[in-house]
Amino acid sequence: MSPTTPGTDLDALVEDVESRNPGEPEFHQAVRDVLRPLGPVLEAHPEYARARILERLVEPERQIIFRVPWVDDDGDVHVQRAMRVGFNSALGPYKGGTRFHPAVTLGTIKFLGFEQVFKNALTGLAIGGGKGGADFDPKGRSDDEVMRFCQSLMTELYRHIGPDQDVPAGDAGVAAREIGFLFGQYKRITGTYGAGALTGKGTGWGGAEVRTEATGYGLVYFVREMLSARYEDLEGRTVVVSGAGNVSIFAIEQAQRLGANVIGCSDSSGAIHDPAGIDLELLKTVKLDERGSLADYAERRGGDVALKEDATPWDIPCEIALPCATQNELDAKDAKKLVKHGVKVVAEGANMPCTDDAIAVFQGADEVAYAPGKASNAGGVAVSAFEMEQNASRHGWSFEQSDERLQATMKQIHETCRRTAAEHDHEGDYVAGANIAGFLRVADAMLAQGVV
Numbered sequence: 001m002s003p004t005t006p007g008t009d010l011d012a013l014v015e016d017v018e019s020r021n022p023g024e025p026e027f028h029q030a031v032r033d034v035l036r037p038l039g040p041v042l043e044a045h046p047e048y049a050r051a052r053i054l055e056r057l058v059e060p061e062r063q064i065i066f067r068v069p070w071v072d073d074d075g076d077v078h079v080q081r082a083m084r085v086g087f088n089s090a091l092g093p094y095k096g097g098t099r100f101h102p103a104v105t106l107g108t109i110k111f112l113g114f115e116q117v118f119k120n121a122l123t124g125l126a127i128g129g130g131k132g133g134a135d136f137d138p139k140g141r142s143d144d145e146v147m148r149f150c151q152s153l154m155t156e157l158y159r160h161i162g163p164d165q166d167v168p169a170g171d172a173g174v175a176a177r178e179i180g181f182l183f184g185q186y187k188r189i190t191g192t193y194g195a196g197a198l199t200g201k202g203t204g205w206g207g208a209e210v211r212t213e214a215t216g217y218g219l220v221y222f223v224r225e226m227l228s229a230r231y232e233d234l235e236g237r238t239v240v241v242s243g244a245g246n247v248s249i250f251a252i253e254q255a256q257r258l259g260a261n262v263i264g265c266s267d268s269s270g271a272i273h274d275p276a277g278i279d280l281e282l283l284k285t286v287k288l289d290e291r292g293s294l295a296d297y298a299e300r301r302g303g304d305v306a307l308k309e310d311a312t313p314w315d316i317p318c319e320i321a322l323p324c325a326t327q328n329e330l331d332a333k334d335a336k337k338l339v340k341h342g343v344k345v346v347a348e349g350a351n352m353p354c355t356d357d358a359i360a361v362f363q364g365a366d367e368v369a370y371a372p373g374k375a376s377n378a379g380g381v382a383v384s385a386f387e388m389e390q391n392a393s394r395h396g397w398s399f400e401q402s403d404e405r406l407q408a409t410m411k412q413i414h415e416t417c418r419r420t421a422a423e424h425d426h427e428g429d430y431v432a433g434a435n436i437a438g439f440l441r442v443a444d445a446m447l448a449q450g451v452v
């Protein structure tokens with residue numbers, strides 16, 4: 001790849017990434033998405049090409065892969081594969097979640113880690129990008145089994161993390177219970193109360209207020225800014241969310257608080273349409289307390305509410321669609337249905353939930369504003385960074401203080417995306433704004449720090 005012809009370099013770089021990272025389609029997709037609007041930026045800044053900033057950005061600084069053996073309640077031994085990818089530390093220690101899901105591969109963790117670099121840059125905070133996970137399926141496992149798995153995983157991971165090195169948190173399949181077990185083992189092995197080595201801890205023992213709610217709340221605060229840019233608000237809007245986990249549930253909560261009517265959601269068993277508005281207390285009981293399925297919600301909710309098995313919620317007409325479950329869960333067919341039914345705003349709570357073709361459909365529809373996850377779901381990692389700040393200063397903030405700062409952060413990310421898009425001839429394009437703004441912040445730091 002020649003640094004003097006950056007326009008054509010991007011295609012060559014994507015090809016290079018594909019051939020050097022075979023079998024990792026999600027990683028290739030994430031790289032393509034970020035690179036797409038960067039051609040003119042590189043033309044204007046030959047110093048980035050000279051310093052091979054892009055070639056360095058697509059290569060993780062380090063990747064750690066290890067075996068995690070554990071014993072189930074029947075005494076049977078299982079072997080899982082875990083990994084932690086330190087993608088980029090130009091802006092701060094590696095920071096990003098940990099995913100437990102049977103489908104996790106190195107390619108999954110690399111796509112998430114790559115996205116995290118630009119997301120974290122957009123927050124304006126001092127956090128680099130990283131991600132971790134394991135092909136462990138927590139579904140149906142007892143608390144003891146989850147604890148033994150977490151302890152075994154941390155018995156290797158502990159040597160690679162720390163407040164100034166790498167700071168894991170939750171992601172799909174990892175929340176307060178898992179972070180508690182992981183932290184307990186970290187404390188035991190290191191013999192220190194290194195609170196700043198993990199975020200998402202319980203609020204009674206080093207965790208930050210609002211971290212649990214932050215991704216979902218932040219997503220809705222971002223949507224509020226998108227609507228406000230069109231002189232509109234959430235009051236009376238119909239909203240459909242996919243998923244029924246951490247991000248979805250707190251997005252539903254905040255959307256309802258701001259006056260919206262949330263009429264649909266989903267989980268791995270199917271989707272529900274609840275025209276009267278989702279009963280949030282019942283949803284929390286079923287999904288968070290009992291770790292049950294939406295079939296239980298539908299049964300207890302009664303009336304006409306039924307689970308549509310193996311379905312997505314995208315055929316429910318709505319004005320605001322919030323995909324909050326998993327990657328590539330919303331395709332072009334779903335996008336066309338949403339547009340046909342009059343959707344106005346699509347904002348990603350999950351990481352990369354819309355396929356490239358779906359994004360093209362939204363961006364081709366004049367009435368639709370579409371926000372990529374690296375901007376609209378950055379509230380979770382932002383509050384994780386607040387948690388690191390509180391752990392370092394040994395000073396705790398109130399719920400109201402944290403929530404106010406989260407709102408200010410989402411507003412700032414929204415402004416950054418819009419301003420950057422406008423400055424680069426992409427008026428109103430949140431994808432270009434987020435990718436260019438994230439890239440510029442990381443690239444400038446890398447340039448300043450030399451060839452490392």
Ligand code: NDP
Pocket residue numbers: 097170171172173174215242243244245246247248266267268269293324325326327329349350351377378380381
């Ligand atoms: P959870 O595990 O808490 O919830 C995920 C939800 O999505 C569950 O309800 C799950 O169903 C459902 N789901 C998973 N896969 C599918 C599928 N293929 N089809 C339909 N439903 C599915 O995860 P989170 O809410 O924490 O994370 C969701 C997304 O948000 C992920 O992309 C994650 O990377 C992203 N994210 C998370 C952040 C966080 O702070 N947690 C921060 C930023 C982004 P079931 O309940 O049946 O398992």
Ligand code: 2IT
Pocket residue numbers: 095096097098116119167168169170171172199351377378380381382384
């Ligand atoms: O995708 C994400 O931003 C997260 N899972 C949250 C990461 C974090 O460090 O809080």
